[in-house]
Every structure is written in C-alpha cells, then in structure tokens.
Amino acid sequence: MKRTGVFLCHCGTNIAAVVDVSRVAEEVKKMPTVAHVEENKYCCSEPGQEAIIRAIKEHKLDRVVVASCSPRMHEQTFQKALEKAGLNPYLLEMANVREHCSWVHAQEPEKATVKAIDLVRKAVAKTVRLQPLKEDYIGITKRALVIGGGIAGIQAAIDIADAGYEVYLVEREATIGGKMAMLDKTFPTLDCSA
Template identity: 65%
Template sequence: MNRIGVFVCWCGSNISSAVDVSLLAEEAAKLPGVVFSTDYKYMCSVPGQDLIIKMIGEHRLDKVVLASCSPRLHETTFRKTLERAGLNPYMLEIANIREQCAWVHPKMKDEATEKAFALVRRAVAKATYMEPMYETKIPVTRRALVIGGGIAGMQAALDIAEAGHEVVLVEREPSIGGKLAMLDKTFPTLDCAG
C-alpha cells in the first residue's frame, strides 16, 4: 500500500502569489494513497528539508511528491533529503508548479491553482507506480567502432584515437577516403585532394 507525502512549496512569493498553496495542500491530502500533505515557505531550505525528513519518519512515508519549482533546480537536493531520511532517493516525483503554473498564470490565481492541482494529481498517480531504483557501475570497454572511412569517419577515428581509445574503422569500399578520393581539387584552396 502506498504511503505518499505531498509537500507544497511557496517558493517565497514565486508560487504563493499566483497559486493558493494552502488549498492545494488540502486538496492533495484527499488523493488516493496520500497520507500526509502540507505546505511550507521554502521546501529547499534546511528547515524545509528537515520537515520532509521528520514527516517521512512520523508518517512512514514511502514516496514523496513535491509541488515546487523545476526539478532541474533542486531534484538533487530533494533526492539527498530522501536518502538522509532512509528512503530510496528515487521515490520522489516533482510537480513543477512554479514555471508551469505560477509564472505563466501570474494574474489568474484560480486557474493557476486548478492547473497546479492537476499537476499534483498526475504526480501522485505516477508516484503510486514508482519502484526503488539503485545505482550500479558497468565496466566500459574503451574501444570504438567507426563505420565509414570517408573524411568524417577518418577524422572521428583520429580524434577518438588521440583521446587514448582503440578504434576499429570499417569501410565497405576497398579504399578509404569516400567522396573525397574522387575529387581532384578541394575548396577553397584548390589543393590536390588525392
């Protein structure tokens, strides 16, 4: 059974000036699988992260949905927060209500709030299907295959070899050079191509 926590960030006034964050948190609490929902002025701050950690423990949350700014900005911060709380860091879903609601609908609070709720509803629905992921390391063979011995293929092979990797160059014709081998002069210097 899912035990999802929803955390709605005000982002100072960035979100709260255009989205009714308290109403959003209230409505999110009614969604299937959600056992806790709240709003806070700055979720990315240390007190905000501490609140998330505390609520994960108190409510035995197994998944977290953040309604905040772009994942590009703080996804790593929140993944580390979940990890510090003892939760798999990939049990996180972020609904971007700052860029997708507050910033594009700054003077339409009802519509922005409605859209924010739609994004949170989608994030909660997605979170219900999340499964833990784990990082792993896979050995990589430092060898490259370049297909085509034309000018581009030869240059790619040389660049890769200069970077210290073994290169296998495959050409279907009996000689390399591609179309360049068919030219007698090259632009702009009219040098001999062969």
C-alpha cells in the same frame, strides 16, 4: 497501502502570492494514500529538506510529492533528501505549481489554486505506480569503430587515436581514401591528392 507525503512550497511569494497554498493542503489531505501534508516557505532550502527527511521518518512515508517549482530546477535536490531519509530517490514526484499555476495565472488566483490542486492530485495518483529504481553502472571498453575509410573516416580515426583510444577503421573497398583517392590534384593548391 502506500503512504504518500505531500510537501507544498510557498517559494517565498512566487507561489503563495497567487495560489492559496493552505486550501491546496486541505484538499490534498482528503486524497487517498496521503499520510502527511506539510507547507513550507522554501522546500528546497536546507530547513525545507530537513523537514522532508524528518517527515519521511516520523510518518513512515514511502512516496513523496513536492509541489513547488520545475523538476528541472530541484528534482535532484529532493531526490538527495529522500536518499538521506533512507527512501529510494525515484519514489519522488514533483508538481510544478510555480511555472504552471502561479506564473501563468498570476491575475487569476482562483484558477491557479484549482489547477494546483489538480496537478497535486495527479502527482499523488502517479506515486502509487512508482517503482523503486536502482542505478547501475556498466563498464565500457575504450575502443572505437570508424566505418568508412574516406577522408572524414581517416580524420576521425586519427583524432580518436590521438586521444589515446584503440581504433578500428573499416572500409568496404580495397583501398582507403574514398573519393579523394580518385583525384590527381586538389583545389586550391593543385597539390597531388595521393
């Protein structure tokens, strides 16, 4: 059985001034797989992260939902907290209740609260299917293949070579230069193109 921890952020008053966070917490406690629910003034702060780490260890959580701001802003922050707690960082799901609830429904607190409950419910449901991932690194060979020996291809090959990389230039014709090789003079100086 999965053990999901849900952390509800007040975001100072960004969320809590509109969304009834305590009501969201009460509804979340009823959800299957939820083993722990906690409110925090600022989940992204050092004390907030420490609370998440502590709860993961104390309640043997194997999934985490953070209901706060945009994942774009703090997903990596919370992934690092999970990692510090010994949990795979990809077993995190975020519910964006700041931008999607409190900000867009600032004049409708009931609507914002109901929507926050729904977003958290969906995040909790998604955590059941999350799989631990691992980062892997693949070595690269610092070489380049430039296809086409026209002016652009030649310049690209020169630039890459000047940067210190090995370059292979491939041209289907017998000579390089592309259309430029067909001209005898170039504009505006009428210099020889060859």
